[in-house]
Amino acid sequence: MFEEIYKNIVKNLKGYKNKTIDIETLLAFSHDNDNRVNFIRAIHYNLFEDIIVKLCRDGKLKSRGKVAKGHRIHSKFNVIDNVNNKEKDNKIILEISKLNLKNLDYYFKNQEEYKNHKKYLLKLNDYYILPSKPYLTSNELSFKLFNDEKFFENPKTKKNLGLEIMLNLKIKYEDFNCYRTQEPFFYYIKESFFQKESREILIIENKDTYTTLKIKKLCEGFDMIIYGEGKKIISSFELANDYHINLNDNIKYFGDIDSEGFLIYKLFKEKFFRYNIKICRPLYSILLDSFDINVLPRLRNFLLDEGFEAQYVQGEDILNMKSSNLGKYCFTEPKVLSCAIEVVNSEFETCYSNKLIEILNSKKYIPQEAIALIDIDQELINFE
Structure with missing residues (x-):
């Protein structure tokens, strides 16, 4: 039964269109017959969980987030190497390759982050390639590009997206002909x-x-x-x-x-x-x-x-x-x-x-x- 369920899930993952999948969908992939799926849920759920662990170990899935209290395994996973994902990955790689920003390695390796940061990266890229840029402070440039003067530096927020992007690119303010002002002491x-x-x-x-x-x-x-x-x-x-x-x-x-x-x-x-x-x-x-x-x-x-x-x-x-x-x-x-x-x-x-x-x-x-x-x-x- 272990091998049968394993093969069924792998087969269904190959045609799966999304990059992420939840545990219920994986359970549905365990058999083509709904009654058999319910049987696995009721009688062999521990076996099913062992199969999911092996799929992760074999590089078919990658767990996301944390294991919920009272559960043995994660409830969400990334799907690795299905056909649809490969096509999407190639498209994203092409998009990133068209950017002129320096040090894009981070986004080649972290394409989900690229999708999250894409609109900001495009604005930064358009400004970066300008032949002439005014000499601005970082806050002035933040407002000019993102209508937010604190985009690059806001220590009051737990997550500073602008600073994170700059660090991912290993890029300096000087590359945008701007500078960071210091508060006096x-x-x-x-x-x-x-x-x-x-x-x-x-x-x-x-x-x-x-x-x-x-x-x-x-x-x-x-x-x-x-x-x-x-x-x-x-x-x-x-x-x-x-x-x-x-x-x-x-x-x-x-x-x-x-x-x-x-x-x-x-x-x-x-x-x-x-x-x-x-x-x-x-x-x-x-x-x-x-x-x-x-x-x-x-x-x-x-x-x-x-x-x-x-x-x-x-x-x-x-x-x-x-x-x-x-x-x-x-x-x-x-x-x-x-x-x-x-x-x-x-x-x-x-x-x-x-x-x-x-x-x-x-x-x-x-x-x-x-x-x-x-x-x-x-x-x-x-x-x-």
């Missing part, structure tokens, strides 16, 4: 900043701590204090020259004691490697000396944003992206942790690095806001 500056050739600058990850520390005696030695606004500093610091920050300045960074905080520092330092950027060890030391690991809170959810390297090639804020479709651009949780540990080992003395690694491995953290609970103005600190 908030800062506190002293008169001494304009009187020195080499200044002391402190970047603070979070707003509350920035507000607290900028007026504290502890930080009197800094000529400028910048609110980094989390990972935003990785892009906003591109405006450093506009704020007269130069390569002679000494820049210290202070963020949360958690994997994401150290990862932000790592990416920031790597991107702006020409600047003299170091971790602000004294401020981290104050936190570590003041809190026992046993009383620290656990992370509510561990960072799962991935794929930061493409960000710096493209100038994109991938750190904002949460879409599961962007998994190919993402770091996994162990990768984030290993990056954080790498920073700790390179930036801290052993007595502190051991404690930091213990905190990271246990998925606990110390928010930098905790420094406000310590009498920091009584601390004798050398920020050199």
Whole structure:
């Protein structure tokens, strides 16, 4: 019976016109006689499910989505290699081949994505081949092409379609003669900043701590204090020259004691490697000396944003992206942790690095806001 049902389904799939199929249709394909189909459903459904598993293993079907609760197998499948699909695939390949955009490999390999993105790709292609293009910001180009000024970059949405398409094409804004504007950062500056050739600058990850520390005696030695606004500093610091920050300045960074905080520092330092950027060890030391690991809170959810390297090639804020479709651009949780540990080992003395690694491995953290609970103005600190 196994072989008979298997052959019946394969035979019916060959003439099937669609690319996807549900479990009920596959059951109907198991026999030409409706009574026999009902018999298979009532008596041999487990056998039928085993046959579907084998069809997937043999490359005839490919499961879609997740297995529903209480079920053994998926309820929907992609149909592989039927005649109709091959004809459709050839037509799509021809369509993609006619585009002039660079790096179309992703869409040759992911034709369903091409169909979903087709109308946007055609507009991008028509604009790309123009011999002359005005110099626009990315938002201005977004509005011109798609009547949506946030099409290329909208960190408030879980899925950024415009950014996803750009990444799929491995294409840059410069290819469309446009550029991405950066949001300015908030800062506190002293008169001494304009009187020195080499200044002391402190970047603070979070707003509350920035507000607290900028007026504290502890930080009197800094000529400028910048609110980094989390990972935003990785892009906003591109405006450093506009704020007269130069390569002679000494820049210290202070963020949360958690994997994401150290990862932000790592990416920031790597991107702006020409600047003299170091971790602000004294401020981290104050936190570590003041809190026992046993009383620290656990992370509510561990960072799962991935794929930061493409960000710096493209100038994109991938750190904002949460879409599961962007998994190919993402770091996994162990990768984030290993990056954080790498920073700790390179930036801290052993007595502190051991404690930091213990905190990271246990998925606990110390928010930098905790420094406000310590009498920091009584601390004798050398920020050199």
